[in-house]
Amino acid sequence: xxxxxxMLAGHDLAPGDEEQHSVGARILGYVVGLALALLLTATSFxxxxxxxxxxxxxxxxxxxxxxxxMGVHLVFFLxxxxxxxxxxxxxxxxxxxxxxxxxxGGTVWIMSHLNANMPPMDQIMPMRR
Amino acid sequence: MAMxxxxxxxxxxxxxxxxxxxHPGPAPKRIVTAYGFWVFLLSDIVMFSCFFAAYAVLADxxxxxxxxSEIFDQRNVAIETVCLLLSSFTCGMASIAADVRNRFWFYLxxxxxxxxxxxxxxxxxxxxxxxxxxxxxxxxxxxxxxxxSLVGCHGLHVSAGVLWLLTMMAQVFAKGFRADVLRxxxxxxxxxxxxxxxxxxxxxxxxxxxxxx
Numbered sequence: 580x581x582x583x584x585x586m587l588a589g590h591d592l593a594p595g596d597e598e599q600h601s602v603g604a605r606i607l608g609y610v611v612g613l614a615l616a617l618l619l620t621a622t623s624f625x626x627x628x629x630x631x632x633x634x635x636x637x638x639x640x641x642x643x644x645x646x647x648x649m650g651v652h653l654v655f656f657l658x659x660x661x662x663x664x665x666x667x668x669x670x671x672x673x674x675x676x677x678x679x680x681x682x683x684g685g686t687v688w689i690m691s692h693l694n695a696n697m698p699p700m701d702q703i704m705p706m707r708r
Numbered sequence: 709m710a711m712x713x714x715x716x717x718x719x720x721x722x723x724x725x726x727x728x729x730x731h732p733g734p735a736p737k738r739i740v741t742a743y744g745f746w747v748f749l750l751s752d753i754v755m756f757s758c759f760f761a762a763y764a765v766l767a768d769x770x771x772x773x774x775x776x777s778e779i780f781d782q783r784n785v786a787i788e789t790v791c792l793l794l795s796s797f798t799c800g801m802a803s804i805a806a807d808v809r810n811r812f813w814f815y816l817x818x819x820x821x822x823x824x825x826x827x828x829x830x831x832x833x834x835x836x837x838x839x840x841x842x843x844x845x846x847x848x849x850x851x852x853x854x855x856x857s858l859v860g861c862h863g864l865h866v867s868a869g870v871l872w873l874l875t876m877m878a879q880v881f882a883k884g885f886r887a888d889v890l891r892x893x894x895x896x897x898x899x900x901x902x903x904x905x906x907x908x909x910x911x912x913x914x915x916x917x918x919x920x921x
Contacts, residue, residue: 591735593742595803595898602808609800616793620911624786627916638917645912649905656796656901668746675750679757686761 592664595657612655619648738891745895749902752865756906759858760913767918771849776918779844781835785915788831789907792866795824796904803897809885818877821900825870832863855914862910865903872896 592598597605623644626637653659659668734740767776802817836856839845846856876896879889 591739591743593739593894594746595742595894595901596738602804605804606801609797609804612800613793613797617790620789620793623912623916624782624789627919628782641912641916645908648908652796652901652905652908656800656904657898667743671743671747671750675753678754682754682757683761683764687764690765 591667592658592662594659594668597658598662598664608655608658612651615651615655616648619644619651623648738887738894741891742894742898745898749898753902753906756858756861756909759854759861760909763854763858763914766850766854769850771851773849773852774844776851776855776914779839780915780919782915782919784831784835785911788828789911791824791828791831792904792907795821795828796901798824799897799900803893806880806885806890806893811880814880815877818873822870822873822877825866825873829863829866829870832859836860859910859914862903862906865906869896869900869903872899 597608600608623641626632626640626644632640653672659665659672661669735743798817798820802814802821805811805813805817836859839852844852846853873896876889876893879892883889
């Protein structure tokens with residue numbers, strides 16, 4: 580393995596590395612990412628505490644905003660792109676996301692069904708005596 | 709000489725199908741290292757997802773104790789969020805400075821990142837100490853157990869990140885921008901950005917969703 584800092588032509592890109600850009604262009608990427616992330620964060624905090632929107636829509640809006648902000652971080656800070664030099668990174672990310680959704684979605688789904696099918700606690704307690 | 713040429717040929721065409729493809733060889737070490745670290749980060753995120761799942765299930769099991777909306781201070785969380793977001797930005801600036809071998813901007817970016825990380829940790833520690841002092845420690849209810857383990861696990865990661873950050877500054881000071889130091893710096897930047905992604909989930913799911921309902 581060679582110890583080169585920058586990739587050779589025809590190789591993949593390391594996660595976090597960008598294609599060769601000037602320093603100005605790279606800084607601009609971080610500034611855009613920071614601005615978008617701050618905007619999304621401010622929107623999240625505003626929506627969580629406001630009466631201006633239909634209340635049941637707030638949890639959905641918060642989750643959508645969180646996913647959008649994670650996307651902004653991935654693109655502008657971690658430099659994950661859809662380019663052919665990034666295929667390995669994207670595939671690893673996709674597998675990670677699959678496991679995350681299986682774990683979180685599966686847990687919430689199963690446990691909510693268990694909760695719904697359980698008698699209330701005050702009925703269980705007398706049965707155990 | 710002829711021997712090596714034959715060996716090379718056999719290596720490039722192991723199944724003797726007659727088509728010798730110009731193979732670029734193994735990837736540079738920078739890519740191998742960063743890819744391995746990327747896989748570690750993804751498994752770390754999978755671990756966090758288990759804590760998130762536990763929190764989602766246990767969020768309503770307050771056992772007569774406080775609900776999330778009674779103990780969360782939105783202003784503190786907003787300050788923490790801005791600190792971590794800005795530190796992600798300055799960490800990016802430091803890694804650009806490392807790539808162009810500029811010591812001054814590297815040290816400045818890393819120092820600002822460190823200070824912002826420490827402010828984050830101080831606010832979080834004060835929040836935890838305040839909750840425990842009021843009797844709302846992790847043993848009070850299942851909700852508080854899952855809250856302390858999820859947020860505390862992220863806090864531990866940030867603490868480890870701050871230690872790693874100081875190590876990187878010391879290594880650049882002692883060894884300069886060597887290739888191996890630059891690889892570690894790249895892994896550190898990935899780690900710090902990934903922590904910020906996890907924090908986006910924490911403040912949205914725990915603090916904002918929890919204080920709404």
